[in-house]
Amino acid sequence: MFNEIKNQFATNDVIIKRDDLYKVSVNYERVFSLIDFVGDSYNYKTLNAITCTDWIEDNHFAITYMLTTIDRRSTFMIQTMVSRENTKIKSLSQKFKQAEIMERDLAEMYGIDFVGNKNLKELSLENWVHTPPLRREFDTLEFVNNHLTFREGRDDNVDTKVEAKRLRAIKKAEKEALKKAKEEAEAKKIQEENQDGK
Amino acid sequence: MILLDLVLMFIIAYTFGFLYYGLYRNITARFQRRFGPPVYQSFVDSIKFFLKEDSTSHGWMFYLGPIIMMSGAVMTLFFIPLFNTGESFKGLSEYGNLFLVLYLLVLGPLGNALGVGVGGNPFGVMGVTRGLTRLFALEMPFYIAVIAIMSLSGSADITTIATEQTTMNAIIYPLLFIGALFSFIGMMGQSPFDVVGAPVEVYSGPASEFSGKFLALLMSQSAIFTFAKLVLMVDLFLGGASGFIELITKTFILFLFVIAFGSLYGRFKTPQSVDFLLKVPTIISIVGLILATWSS
Amino acid sequence: METGFLQEQRTLEGDLNSKTSHKNSVDYLMNWFRSRSIFVLAYGTGCGAIEMPPTFTSRYDAERLGIRGAATPRQADVIIVSGYCSYKTLRRIIRTYEQMSNPKYLLALGSCTINGGMYWDSYNTIKKLEDYLPVDMYVSGCMPRPESILEGFIALQKDISNGKASSWQKYEDNYEFYRKNQEAVLGKTVEPSYEADWYLYDGGL
Ligand code: SF4
Numbered sequence: 001m002f003n004e005i006k007n008q009f010a011t012n013d014v015i016i017k018r019d020d021l022y023k024v025s026v027n028y029e030r031v032f033s034l035i036d037f038v039g040d041s042y043n044y045k046t047l048n049a050i051t052c053t054d055w056i057e058d059n060h061f062a063i064t065y066m067l068t069t070i071d072r073r074s075t076f077m078i079q080t081m082v083s084r085e086n087t088k089i090k091s092l093s094q095k096f097k098q099a100e101i102m103e104r105d106l107a108e109m110y111g112i113d114f115v116g117n118k119n120l121k122e123l124s125l126e127n128w129v130h131t132p133p134l135r136r137e138f139d140t141l142e143f144v145n146n147h148l149t150f151r152e153g154r155d156d157n158v159d160t161k162v163e164a165k166r167l168r169a170i171k172k173a174e175k176e177a178l179k180k181a182k183e184e185a186e187a188k189k190i191q192e193e194n195q196d197g198k
Numbered sequence: 199m200i201l202l203d204l205v206l207m208f209i210i211a212y213t214f215g216f217l218y219y220g221l222y223r224n225i226t227a228r229f230q231r232r233f234g235p236p237v238y239q240s241f242v243d244s245i246k247f248f249l250k251e252d253s254t255s256h257g258w259m260f261y262l263g264p265i266i267m268m269s270g271a272v273m274t275l276f277f278i279p280l281f282n283t284g285e286s287f288k289g290l291s292e293y294g295n296l297f298l299v300l301y302l303l304v305l306g307p308l309g310n311a312l313g314v315g316v317g318g319n320p321f322g323v324m325g326v327t328r329g330l331t332r333l334f335a336l337e338m339p340f341y342i343a344v345i346a347i348m349s350l351s352g353s354a355d356i357t358t359i360a361t362e363q364t365t366m367n368a369i370i371y372p373l374l375f376i377g378a379l380f381s382f383i384g385m386m387g388q389s390p391f392d393v394v395g396a397p398v399e400v401y402s403g404p405a406s407e408f409s410g411k412f413l414a415l416l417m418s419q420s421a422i423f424t425f426a427k428l429v430l431m432v433d434l435f436l437g438g439a440s441g442f443i444e445l446i447t448k449t450f451i452l453f454l455f456v457i458a459f460g461s462l463y464g465r466f467k468t469p470q471s472v473d474f475l476l477k478v479p480t481i482i483s484i485v486g487l488i489l490a491t492w493s494s
Numbered sequence: 495m496e497t498g499f500l501q502e503q504r505t506l507e508g509d510l511n512s513k514t515s516h517k518n519s520v521d522y523l524m525n526w527f528r529s530r531s532i533f534v535l536a537y538g539t540g541c542g543a544i545e546m547p548p549t550f551t552s553r554y555d556a557e558r559l560g561i562r563g564a565a566t567p568r569q570a571d572v573i574i575v576s577g578y579c580s581y582k583t584l585r586r587i588i589r590t591y592e593q594m595s596n597p598k599y600l601l602a603l604g605s606c607t608i609n610g611g612m613y614w615d616s617y618n619t620i621k622k623l624e625d626y627l628p629v630d631m632y633v634s635g636c637m638p639r640p641e642s643i644l645e646g647f648i649a650l651q652k653d654i655s656n657g658k659a660s661s662w663q664k665y666e667d668n669y670e671f672y673r674k675n676q677e678a679v680l681g682k683t684v685e686p687s688y689e690a691d692w693y694l695y696d697g698g699l
Contacts, residue, residue: 125618126582127681133617143617147679151609151622223557232555239531239560246531246571249524253595254568321566401565409568409595 001042009034023077031080032090035065043069044076047096052106056136059084061110065092082112084135091116109134200290204276207289208422211275214446215421216241218428222457229461240417247414254409256317263313264408264415270306271423274299278430280445282360282438295354296344299430303385306423307333310404317407325403328468329394332384335472336391339479340381343374346487347434350494356430360438368435373486375435380479382431384471386424388460391475393468428452521657528597529655532647533564533571537590540577542603542637549640561647567593572650575627577637578606578619581679584626585686588676591627598662599630599654601646603638611636625675628661628668 002014005024013025026034038044044067053062060081067076082089091114092099103114104123111132114120122128131138220237227234254260277294280287307329314322347367351359368375384391395403405416428449432439436452439445466474538546550556550563564570567590579587591600602623605611610621623629630653633646653659665672676684 124582126585126686127683129681138617140617141615144615144621147617148621149625150614227555227557230552232552233558234555235557235560235562239557242527242560243531243533246527247569249527250571251596253593402569405569406566407568413569 005034005037008037020074021077022075023079025079025081028080028082028089031065031078032092034078035067035092035095038067038076038078042076044074045070046072047092047099047102048075050092050099050102050106052110052112052134054084054110054134054136055081056084061087061112063089063106063112087112089114093117093119108132111135203286204289207275207280207287208272210280210287211422211425212418214449215418215423215425216244218424218450218453219421222453225454225457226461229458240421244414244417244421247409247417248411250410252410252412254317254407256407259316260313260407261412263310263316264412264419266309266312267306268415268419268422270302270309271419271426273305274302274430275422275426277302277356278426278433279357279360279438280429281440282357282433283440288357291356296348296356296359297354299356300341300344303427304333304337306419314404314407319407321401321406322404325394325406329404331468332391332393332471332475335475336381336384338381338476339377339483340385342480342483342487343378344434346371346374346483346490350490356433357438360433363437366435366437371486371490373482373489375486377479377483377486378431378435380475380482382427383456383459384475385427386456386460387420388456390463390466391471392460392465393471424453425449525655525657528571529651530560531571532559532561532651533569534561535567535570535573535590535594536563536565537573538576539579539583539587540604540606542574542576542606545603545637545640545643546574546576549643554640554644556644556647559644559647559651567591568595570594571597572599572601574601574603575607575623576603578604578611578613578616579623580618581620582686584620584676585680585684588627589685596662597660599650599659600627600661601631601633601650602629603633603635603643603646605634605636608632608634620679626672626679628664628672630659630661 002022006012006014009024009026009030011024011026011030015023017023024034046068048066048068049064051064051066053064055062061084063080063082065078067078068074087110089112091103093103093114094116100117100119101123103112103117104120106112107114107117107120108122108125108128109132125133130143133140217237219240220235223239224234224237276289277291277299279289279291307326311326311330314326347359348354350371351362353359353362387395395405405413408416429445431452432445432448436448439448534550538544548554550561556562567573571594573587573591573594575587591598602608606613606619607623607629610616610619613619614621620626631646631650633642635642638646650659673684
């Protein structure tokens with residue numbers, strides 16, 4: 001099977017993760033024919049999930065299609081790299097009905113345009129106008145700081161790390177003072193003994 | 199004189215209706231192993247709703263619904279004599295007979311359907327549809343039993359029917375009583391026939407769009423109507439009552455039976471309850487009718 | 495001396511009958527009726543909603559204090575915001591709150607409604623509920639146990655019978671303030687649309 005795929009789809013990137021989990025990376029142009037191929041010849045006929053990983057350093061998205069056999073015993077992952085900017089991907093919703101909602105999710109969270117999906121509106125967000133929230137250039141903390149107000153803390157609300165350091169310092173100082181006092185007392189004692197001895 | 203009578207009847211029905219409702223909630227709570235609200239809780243609820251502001255408006259037709267229901271309940275009450283002896287607490291019963299009461303019993307639901315339909319709340323409409331569907335099935339066994347009782351005692355006058363029972367109708371014609379009892383449980387809105395106001399499925403059904411004073415009106419209406427229906431059952435099947443204590447005892451026993459039955463069973467779906475009511479109680483009633491005519 | 499839940503009941507109710515400051519006896523009676531009958535909207539957001547069923551069923555039995563569930567906002571007096579509210583939920587809460595009839599109260603559960611809780615850096619949940627809707631009573635905890643919910647209810651009842659709980663008045667008086675805050679996070683269209691899309695696509699169910 002893998003030799004066939006390697007030859008036909010011009011890829012060397014085949015990973016056998018477990019005996020029931022395989023992963024193949026191919027060029028974007030060959031993805032859909034590969035999906036058809038494994039579906040027809042090897043019974044991977046169910047689309048489980050479409051996932052997306054944001055590789056901001058390499059400036060691409062890794063899109064993974066997960067296909068399962070009909071007896072649910074084996075899973076086949078097909079990965080492809082697409083550009084991060086103005087991403088346009090052919091929709092799978094004609095072949096798999098369930099792809100529609102997965103693509104909606106990705107479109108909303110990463111801003112990917114799936115060409116051919118008729119129902120590509122927001123899934124769980126509503127009227128979202130900012131950067132799609134799962135892209136990595138979206139800084140959550142900055143967004144929260146800019147858009148939402150926090151409740152002011154109480155006066156005794158302090159940073160725990162700083163506070164722990166301060167308390168530790170106090171404890172240390174106390175310990176040292178105690179030690180010093182002890183040493184002094186001992187020294188005095190010795191002195192007194194010495195004096196007595198004289 | 200008759201006016202005073204009517205006012206007193208209204209007051210009695212209002213008080214005992216709410217008392218029974220409070221007891222109903224308390225007793226169901228005990229069935230479920232909890233402490234339950236105080237007896238006056240239903241009354242407090244209704245007064246609180248009277249104190250609320252109304253925020254909805256769907257035109258006057260919408261508000262007519264609860265008012266028609268209330269007048270239907272009060273009219274039903276007035277045409278049912280509380281006692282079968284003596285002159286007082288007879289209301290208007292000499293001017294109307296059982297036929298009129300049977301007609302008035304369905305006036306309320308129909309009026310409510312009118313109001314809810316105007317409101318346009320989908321859950322309200324759904325509840326009303328369920329209610330009307332169930333109503334047809336509900337009436338079948340009840341009407342058969344009541345008509346049998348009417349023809350057996352040879353009168354359509356409730357007082358006559360109540361007085362003529364030397365032994366209770368429920369004992370002589372048990373099958374008729376059982377058949378009528380099934381529909382009565384449904385009429386009281388108890389499980390397993392409580393599809394109309396199911397809070398889980400249709401969000402309290404017909405009442406879902408009403409708020410404030412009109413909801414309070416609906417609550418008072420159902421309290422009064424409950425009492426009226428209990429008295430009707432007692433008059434028809436349990437030999438009526440000659441005194442106050444007898445009336446309260448009999449209605450309360452009947453009520454206790456109904457709520458005990460209600461808390462034991464889950465809810466039928468609408469088609470299920472129609473199916474059941476058209477099969478089991480109707481057949482029981484018909485067999486009762488045949489047996490009764492046979493023996494007399 | 496009573497024991498068990500009877501004693502608990504007395505202790506809880508003892509709090510309610512404390513001295514109140516009222517203009518006249520009608521006022522007193524009205525507030526008494528209001529405090530003794532509380533219909534809670536059966537609506538839950540966030541994880542705290544899971545603690546509400548035990549509060550209302552046999553174990554903790556809120557009905558003994560006159561607190562019971564209502565199915566629709568038209569009949570409810572109290573809405574519980576039981577945890578984090580995302581923007582999407584907030585729209586629904588606002589609509590539901592505005593559909594309730596006066597006097598109405600709002601009870602907020604959990605640290606998420608107070609300061610964002612563990613969702614403090616989430617881009618999609620609000621951090622301070624009282625900026626968007628007037629809150630009568632906060633119950634802290636993550637999540638609050640039914641005991642604390644009951645305690646919160648009793649504090650609310652005390653406020654109602656004292657005539658102190660008047661958040662609906664506050665909402666009406668400061669409507670511009672609340673509206674401004676709502677629009678700041680939700681955009682110009684605060685109310686959600688009535689259409690439910692996910693089962694209507696492609697020609698229906
Ligand atoms: S406060 Fe805690 S329990 Fe409540 S919604 Fe937030 S995270 Fe969940």
